[in-house]
Amino acid sequence: MKNNNNIPRRDFLFTGLLTAALGGCNDKKNPFAQDEVVLTGEKVKLLSVDGEVIEIDKAFLKPIPDVPHLTNAEEREGIPGKKFVMVIDLARCKNLRKCQSACNHMHQVHPGQNWIKVLGMEDADHTAPYWQPTTCMHCDEPPCVKVCPVDATFKRQDGIVLIDNERCIGCRFCMAACPYSARVFNWEETLMASQGGSEEHHHHNSGPTSVAHQVKGTVGKCDFCPEMTRQGELPHCVSACPNGVFMFGDLNEDTVTNGAETFRFSELIKDKAGYRLMEDLGTKPSVYYLPPVNRNFPYESGLEKETGDEK
Amino acid sequence: MSNLSTLTNGRRSAEQITGDLVPQPFGKRGMIWVSVLIVLCLIGAFAYFRQLQEGLVVTGMRDYVSWGIYISNFVFFVAISLVGSLITAIFRLANVEWSTPLTRIAEIIAVSAITFASLIIIVDMGRPERLYNLLLHGRLQSPITWDVIVITTYFFISLLLLYLPLLPDLKILNGQKTKNLPWQNKIYTFLGSFWKGSEEQFKISEKAISILCIMIIPVAFCIHTVTSWLFATTYRPGWDSTNFGAYFISGAFLVGSGGVIVAMYVFRKYYHLEKYITELHFEKMGRIAVMLSLIYLYFNVNEYLVPAFKMKKSEAAHLEELFTGEFSLMFWFAILVGMIIPIFVMLFKAGRKPFPMFIVGMMIVVGAWFKRYLIVTPTLLHPFLPMQNVPDNYMHYFPTWEEWAITIGSLAGALLIITFFVRIFPIIPIHETITEQHEKAEHISVSK
Ligand code: SF4
Numbered sequence: 050m051k052n053n054n055n056i057p058r059r060d061f062l063f064t065g066l067l068t069a070a071l072g073g074c075n076d077k078k079n080p081f082a083q084d085e086v087v088l089t090g091e092k093v094k095l096l097s098v099d100g101e102v103i104e105i106d107k108a109f110l111k112p113i114p115d116v117p118h119l120t121n122a123e124e125r126e127g128i129p130g131k132k133f134v135m136v137i138d139l140a141r142c143k144n145l146r147k148c149q150s151a152c153n154h155m156h157q158v159h160p161g162q163n164w165i166k167v168l169g170m171e172d173a174d175h176t177a178p179y180w181q182p183t184t185c186m187h188c189d190e191p192p193c194v195k196v197c198p199v200d201a202t203f204k205r206q207d208g209i210v211l212i213d214n215e216r217c218i219g220c221r222f223c224m225a226a227c228p229y230s231a232r233v234f235n236w237e238e239t240l241m242a243s244q245g246g247s248e249e250h251h252h253h254n255s256g257p258t259s260v261a262h263q264v265k266g267t268v269g270k271c272d273f274c275p276e277m278t279r280q281g282e283l284p285h286c287v288s289a290c291p292n293g294v295f296m297f298g299d300l301n302e303d304t305v306t307n308g309a310e311t312f313r314f315s316e317l318i319k320d321k322a323g324y325r326l327m328e329d330l331g332t333k334p335s336v337y338y339l340p341p342v343n344r345n346f347p348y349e350s351g352l353e354k355e356t357g358d359e360k
Numbered sequence: 361m362s363n364l365s366t367l368t369n370g371r372r373s374a375e376q377i378t379g380d381l382v383p384q385p386f387g388k389r390g391m392i393w394v395s396v397l398i399v400l401c402l403i404g405a406f407a408y409f410r411q412l413q414e415g416l417v418v419t420g421m422r423d424y425v426s427w428g429i430y431i432s433n434f435v436f437f438v439a440i441s442l443v444g445s446l447i448t449a450i451f452r453l454a455n456v457e458w459s460t461p462l463t464r465i466a467e468i469i470a471v472s473a474i475t476f477a478s479l480i481i482i483v484d485m486g487r488p489e490r491l492y493n494l495l496l497h498g499r500l501q502s503p504i505t506w507d508v509i510v511i512t513t514y515f516f517i518s519l520l521l522l523y524l525p526l527l528p529d530l531k532i533l534n535g536q537k538t539k540n541l542p543w544q545n546k547i548y549t550f551l552g553s554f555w556k557g558s559e560e561q562f563k564i565s566e567k568a569i570s571i572l573c574i575m576i577i578p579v580a581f582c583i584h585t586v587t588s589w590l591f592a593t594t595y596r597p598g599w600d601s602t603n604f605g606a607y608f609i610s611g612a613f614l615v616g617s618g619g620v621i622v623a624m625y626v627f628r629k630y631y632h633l634e635k636y637i638t639e640l641h642f643e644k645m646g647r648i649a650v651m652l653s654l655i656y657l658y659f660n661v662n663e664y665l666v667p668a669f670k671m672k673k674s675e676a677a678h679l680e681e682l683f684t685g686e687f688s689l690m691f692w693f694a695i696l697v698g699m700i701i702p703i704f705v706m707l708f709k710a711g712r713k714p715f716p717m718f719i720v721g722m723m724i725v726v727g728a729w730f731k732r733y734l735i736v737t738p739t740l741l742h743p744f745l746p747m748q749n750v751p752d753n754y755m756h757y758f759p760t761w762e763e764w765a766i767t768i769g770s771l772a773g774a775l776l777i778i779t780f781f782v783r784i785f786p787i788i789p790i791h792e793t794i795t796e797q798h799e800k801a802e803h804i805s806v807s808k
């Protein structure tokens with residue numbers, strides 16, 4: 050909408066991934082050689098799959114046709130007929146944090162911050178400890194949306210709670226209001242910008258769902274990967290987890306899947322006695338938990354990660 | 361003693377009163393004071409410049425403690441500004457006569473405090489340049505929107521309550537042009553030349569003041585109640601309280617009266633206003649401050665002891681930190697120095713003399729500042745879900761030098777506004793003092 054003559058930032062990233070995937074970042078073998086592209090001499094910075102910023106000629110960029118270009122208003126609407134839910138099976142989690150690294154990487158979350166946390170929980174002295182991956186709950190009665198003075202945080206019809214980083218004034222009221230501490234703030238220059246990509250580039254496709262769309266001085270949080278779900282794919286954390294902890298799906302279709310297995314949502318919740326966090330607050334989360342019974346791994350197996358990881 | 365001074369006062373002529381009360385040039389001490397304040401403001405401005413460049417990363421705030429001393433300082437400013445409505449409006453409606461010399465002091469404290477409250481909230485924003493979004497996309501259900509509306513309203517009513525009673529004094533000042541400096545005359549003419557002092561004008565102004573005085577009371581209650589709702593509308597332990605509005609307002613009246621007491625003492629001492637701000641005023645303010653402290657103490661008991669009786673899991677961690685943990689020193693300091701000791705001092709007649717009152721006023725104000733810090737920060741360090749998966753410095757909060765510089769700069773800025781105001785305008789209403797003297801003199805002659 051804003052810069053029609055520019056290729057959206059999202060496309061940069063996608064093509065960048067493609068580049069890296071095909072060529073493996075190998076200089077000797079240029080996957081685009083047969084295309085006979087005329088170099089423009091203008092370089093752009095891209096994100097490779099290894100999380101490195103690489104520089105390629107602008108001529109290599111191609112718009113990806115299956116990502117629709119949405120206006121801000123369309124993105125705010127969400128996908129009609131959908132109601133996204135996530136089910137997290139605590140019995141399968143061993144604190145591997147693959148979800149975390151995938152999410153951080155794909156969203157260029159600032160070092161030290163996380164959109165998804167794996168919390169070592171112990172409710173009381175004599176109760177069993179367990180690992181609890183915690184994302185934004187995408188509440189149906191979201192306190193963060195209630196308090197936002199400028200409608201920068203909003204709830205879409207498909208249930209996703211998003212942030213418009215072009216509108217947020219950085220008052221951080223939503224952070225105080227969120228009982229799940231799901232929100233992070235971009236205290237300084239965002240990762241992409243500080244690595245040389247100008248913040249301007251992020252903004253080409255200024256919709257709230259642009260990939261790695263983070264802006265200094267505004268809030269961020271887990272966004273249920275709307276650019277993935279729009280293409281009918283799973284959020285990054287879901288596909289990154291080798292233990293199939295996360296199941297994602299549509300409440301209207303009553304199905305959730307972790308990629309390998311698919312369940313009827315209502316039956317899964319019924320069989321395993323699924324629950325939501327802090328039900329008493331009335332926030333009505335869209336994330337359900339299955340209790341840590343008949344676990345696949347002992348709690349202790351996750352501790353390694355804990356000690357090795359804490360800085 | 362106080363009776364004596366009222367009597368001698370009664371015999372002072374209008375010229376003498378005017379001579380006593382017209383604004384004085386800064387002395388040497390005044391110049392030093394102003395320079396110090398300006399330097400502090402400049403340091404604050406430099407720190408803010410750095411914050412604009414680097415982002416809020418220069419502060420000690422992180423994802424858990426997402427509000428720090430900027431917000432507690434904002435609450436402090438809003439609190440202290442409430443005194444304008446107390447002394448000007450509530451006293452006026454209650455027919456408290458002795459408060460005349462204090463009204464302007466209270467009102468300028470209110471105006472400067474509310475100005476800096478607005479500024480500091482902008483400083484706290486991550487994207488201050490997007491402030492216009494509040495107009496473009498403002499949503500009525502957010503307490504921030506309410507706060508913006510009521511604070512703006514309060515600011516303008518306070519400004520009018522400062523300005524309207526000033527008009528007769530401007531006429532007096534305009535009447536002695538030769539004694540003023542040229543730039544002063546320019547200001548006086550600009551602000552007050554339309555005021556002829558005709559009966560009709562007085563009538564209009566009186567009426568306007570009466571209406572504003574009634575209006576400002578609900579608005580004043582609103583600004584601080586809404587400010588308390590910024591916290592009370594969340595779920596957090598320590599904030600999730602139905603007591604918060606009343607608790608904030610009672611605290612606000614207390615710190616405001618403390619501020620007025622300090623200002624009374626300083627102006628009286630520096631400008632030799634002993635005949636106008638008498639010991640009687642300190643005596644009366646002392647009684648009021650005791651009452652206000654007791655009310656605030658009452659709300660504090662409710663705020664801390666009721667949850668402490670139950671010790672719900674989330675509240676317990678928070679309260680233990682306050683009572684015996686990391687924040688206990690500051691907590692007991694704020695309770696003892698900001699409330700209990702002042703109550704005991706002011707209960708005695710000797711404690712309500714000007715100097716002890718000055719000390720007590722300082723204690724109240726300083727205690728209140730730390731109290732606001734305790735309301736904002738410790739709560740944020742006790743979220744519902746454990747603080748994990750974050751760097752170490754996310755789990756603590758201590759303000760950085762930039763935050764201190766900006767906060768101190770804002771306090772200095774508020775004092776600077778008051779100081780300049782006193783340099784330009786009479787801090788004690790001349791016209792009203794003269795009228796009251798006349799009435800009193802008549803009264804005395806009649807009773808003779
Ligand atoms: S978890 Fe927090 S950020 Fe997410 S929707 Fe609920 S209140 Fe908002």
Ligand code: SF4
Binds near residue numbers: 197219222
């Ligand atoms: S920080 Fe941004 S998203 Fe959060 S309440 Fe303020 S304006 Fe809304």
Ligand code: SF4
Binds near residue numbers: 286
């Ligand atoms: S759903 Fe997407 S944004 Fe949310 S935690 Fe998973 S990967 Fe991150």
